[in-house]
Amino acid sequence: MKRIACYAALTAVSLFPCLPALAQDYSGRTLVVGTWGGDIERLLREHVAGPLETKTGAKVEFLLGGSGDRMSKMVAERNNPTMDVTFQNIYEAPAALKEGLVVAPDAALVPTAANVWAGMNDGCYAMSLVGLGIAYSKALFPEAPEWADLWKAEFKGKMAYAPYPSSEGDGMLAVAARIAGVNEHDPDAAFAKLAELGAPVLSYSSLDEVFTLMDAGEIAAAPMISGYVLSNLGNYEGIGFVFPKDPGPVLVRDMVCQVANSPEPELAQMFIDLALSVETQTAYAKELNFGPTNSKVELTEEEAGRVINTPEEVASLLQLDWSYVIEQRSDWTDRWNKQILGQ
Amino acid sequence: MKQTPDIKPTATALLVAPAAILMFGVFVLPFLFLVVLSFWSQVPGSVGIVPGFTLANYARIIGDGYYLGGLWTTLWLSGLVTLLCLVLALPLARWIVLYAKRSKGLLIGLCILPLVCGALLPTLGLVNLLSPLGFINGALKSMGLIKTSLPLLGNIAGVSIGLVQAFLPLMILPLISTIERIPHDYEKAAMSLGATRLVVWRRVLLPLMLPGIVAGSLLVFCASLTAFVTPQILGQGKVVTFASLAYQQAAMVLDWPFASALGMVMLLFLALAGLLGALVSRGLGRRT
Numbered sequence: 178m179k180r181i182a183c184y185a186a187l188t189a190v191s192l193f194p195c196l197p198a199l200a201q202d203y204s205g206r207t208l209v210v211g212t213w214g215g216d217i218e219r220l221l222r223e224h225v226a227g228p229l230e231t232k233t234g235a236k237v238e239f240l241l242g243g244s245g246d247r248m249s250k251m252v253a254e255r256n257n258p259t260m261d262v263t264f265q266n267i268y269e270a271p272a273a274l275k276e277g278l279v280v281a282p283d284a285a286l287v288p289t290a291a292n293v294w295a296g297m298n299d300g301c302y303a304m305s306l307v308g309l310g311i312a313y314s315k316a317l318f319p320e321a322p323e324w325a326d327l328w329k330a331e332f333k334g335k336m337a338y339a340p341y342p343s344s345e346g347d348g349m350l351a352v353a354a355r356i357a358g359v360n361e362h363d364p365d366a367a368f369a370k371l372a373e374l375g376a377p378v379l380s381y382s383s384l385d386e387v388f389t390l391m392d393a394g395e396i397a398a399a400p401m402i403s404g405y406v407l408s409n410l411g412n413y414e415g416i417g418f419v420f421p422k423d424p425g426p427v428l429v430r431d432m433v434c435q436v437a438n439s440p441e442p443e444l445a446q447m448f449i450d451l452a453l454s455v456e457t458q459t460a461y462a463k464e465l466n467f468g469p470t471n472s473k474v475e476l477t478e479e480e481a482g483r484v485i486n487t488p489e490e491v492a493s494l495l496q497l498d499w500s501y502v503i504e505q506r507s508d509w510t511d512r513w514n515k516q517i518l519g520q
Numbered sequence: 521m522k523q524t525p526d527i528k529p530t531a532t533a534l535l536v537a538p539a540a541i542l543m544f545g546v547f548v549l550p551f552l553f554l555v556v557l558s559f560w561s562q563v564p565g566s567v568g569i570v571p572g573f574t575l576a577n578y579a580r581i582i583g584d585g586y587y588l589g590g591l592w593t594t595l596w597l598s599g600l601v602t603l604l605c606l607v608l609a610l611p612l613a614r615w616i617v618l619y620a621k622r623s624k625g626l627l628i629g630l631c632i633l634p635l636v637c638g639a640l641l642p643t644l645g646l647v648n649l650l651s652p653l654g655f656i657n658g659a660l661k662s663m664g665l666i667k668t669s670l671p672l673l674g675n676i677a678g679v680s681i682g683l684v685q686a687f688l689p690l691m692i693l694p695l696i697s698t699i700e701r702i703p704h705d706y707e708k709a710a711m712s713l714g715a716t717r718l719v720v721w722r723r724v725l726l727p728l729m730l731p732g733i734v735a736g737s738l739l740v741f742c743a744s745l746t747a748f749v750t751p752q753i754l755g756q757g758k759v760v761t762f763a764s765l766a767y768q769q770a771a772m773v774l775d776w777p778f779a780s781a782l783g784m785v786m787l788l789f790l791a792l793a794g795l796l797g798a799l800v801s802r803g804l805g806r807r808t
Binding site: 338344379382504518 | 562564565566568572584586647651652654669672673674742753756758760768769770771773774775776778779
């Protein structure tokens with residue numbers, strides 16, 4: 178009898194590590210995820226939130242908005258966060274980790290993170306790869322332009338930019354710096370060179386706004402991030418998009434972060450694990466033209482041609498010193514307002 | 521004569537307490553935090569905040585022509601919008617009071633519509649109307665009146681149109697309320713004594729409408745001073761207002777102390793506008 182009891186005890190102990198997975202029921206609990214609205218929210222609902230709700234019984238609630246709003250929210254709720262997972266831009270993730278707002282990436286907590294291309298989980302988990310290229314008016318550029326072509330006299334004052342601060346703006350400053358023969362560590366040269374393009378036609382608040390004017394030839398070009406642009410190009414015959422070669426397109430990553438001290442850390446890790454899965458990453462690539470970070474994703478030749486999806490392609494891109502760039506944010510915002518918009 | 525029933529102080533306190541607690545929690549406390557935060561500073565290159573007293577944020581506003589320029593643009597834009605609203609609302613309010621009759625309720629409802637449907641949708645609608653490829657430029661071009669599009673977005677003209685559309689009800693409503701109290705006989709009496717229509721307006725109607733004009737102007741000026749959505753969208757990043765600067769610093773740069781200082785300066789001008797309005801109203805009260 179003692180032996181049976183002993184075996185039973187041993188069996189129970191050996192099964193113990195499996196017990197949480199078998200017994201976890203998160204019914205009645207809510208995971209709060211901050212992300213962008215539109216197609217990204219739709220894909221996350223379909224491929225991440227839905228399966229997670231089915232698996233755990235928990236409810237996933239989305240907070241939609243810009244990444245700056247989410248960064249503000251994390252800072253404001255530093256001691257008592259209400260958001261569990263947040264999607265941030267490449268330049269915000271290292272800063273968020275440095276400030277202790279997010280949990281450092283760890284494949285022990287999020288197993289799929291081990292499949293992400295090496296070196297990409299910088300601050301948070303790398304969610305998708307996109308590049309800053311040029312959206313241009315085909316009427317004004319019969320051939321796809323290089324960065325340097327934007328500086329031709331006939332295009333002065335015919336650019337459009339995203340509101341600053343943004344990865345588009347920082348990327349364009351870095352390109353201007355390289356056109357001037359330096360890099361982003363020389364902001365005087367970068368701003369002076371970018372100012373040569375003249376004041377923009379507009380700082381756009383939506384892609385439709387800028388594409389309508391670009392399609393009509395009122396805007397010559399705009400530095401834009403590949404994913405959304407490529408998804409929308411079908412609606413505008415007069416607009417092209419190119420990844421320039423000299424310098425290459427600026428690498429931009431969307432990151433997914435686990436908020437530090439959030440109410441539902443386990444659910445947050447499961448959500449991120451699903452977000453990095455082959456299925457979700459493939460959907461991102463096929464539907465949004467966002468390059469997968471999961472090295473196990475396999476795309477057709479045609480699909481692969483529209484996205485950045487290999488370390489070799491990443492190596493060909495212009496990578497900024499984002500830690501330095503983010504430290505300049507306040508100063509550069511003032512300079513952008515005065516030297517670029519205020520011309 | 522109907523007498524006011526006696527209400528014990530305890531009962532009064534209990535009745536007022538829920539609203540007072542709510543206001544203290546969601547308005548007074550955050551406002552006090554805003555005041556304190558404006559005297560703190562941000563750690564350079566970080567989102568961290570140094571909770572030590574400094575006047576650096578205010579010195580930056582006063583010492584930087586860009587921010588002073590933004591303040592000046594905001595003030596004169598608000599003044600311009602107030603004037604435009606007044607010019608448009610005066611005849612409209614008077615017409616509604618005197619001639620609308622049965623459709624009066626409907627017209628007042630239509631006037632209020634921009635206030636209740638929020639700022640975003642009407643503003644996005646205006647983008648379609650005012651853009652270089654929009655309805656207005658398209659119509660003018662098709663009539664052969666213009667060859668190149670008129671710049672109606674990304675400038676003061678576009679932002680003013682948007683703000684007037686949004687805040688005209690704030691001028692119309694106080695004016696309707698004031699004009700309703702002016703006996704129509706006054707106008708007839710003045711004209712029977714030989715006054716022209718212009719003189720009637722200048723010497724009779726406008727002075728009697730002044731309380732409504734002051735109240736409406738104050739409301740429109742303050743609303744325009746703090747407007748964010750309309751200048752942000754219709755200004756296309758090229759019309760710098762104080763609210764858009766505060767948003768940029770708070771939500772994008774994450775320099776909350778500086779954004780708080782910008783907010784405090786805006787509040788100072790709101791208080792000054794309110795004070796001026798109160799002084800004018802008191803002056804009018806004494807005169808009557």
